[in-house]
Amino acid sequence: MEKFKIPHVPQTTLKSIRFPNDMIEEIEDAIRGKECTFSAFVIEAVRIALLNLKEDSSQSGE
Template sequence: MTFKLKSDKRASENKTVRFPLPLLEEIEEAIEGKDVTFSAFVIQACQYALENLEENQYQMFGN
């Protein structure tokens, strides 16, 4: 599965997360000039990680 940026505006809740400065800079560079907010990027990255984590867990247990 590939990671593709997309704009998304759904109901949400605020959470505070601390990011290392170099990671923040990389994210800002990745979304520069694209129709995606920082929050949307982080949400999509988390969804991608969870989907791939589940797939890897199934492979680990032979399912």
């Protein structure tokens, strides 16, 4: 059985960004009824985008 570990919550910084209204609606539709916040959705999307950029640059030899 795995031992319980207190999770580490990374430090955060507040950043204000503007989203197009249609994107906000799409995101809110996607997370409706799920245990996910708007911020958590956006953070995960950006995390994946950054990983994709790293993979693309390593494959192109940059």
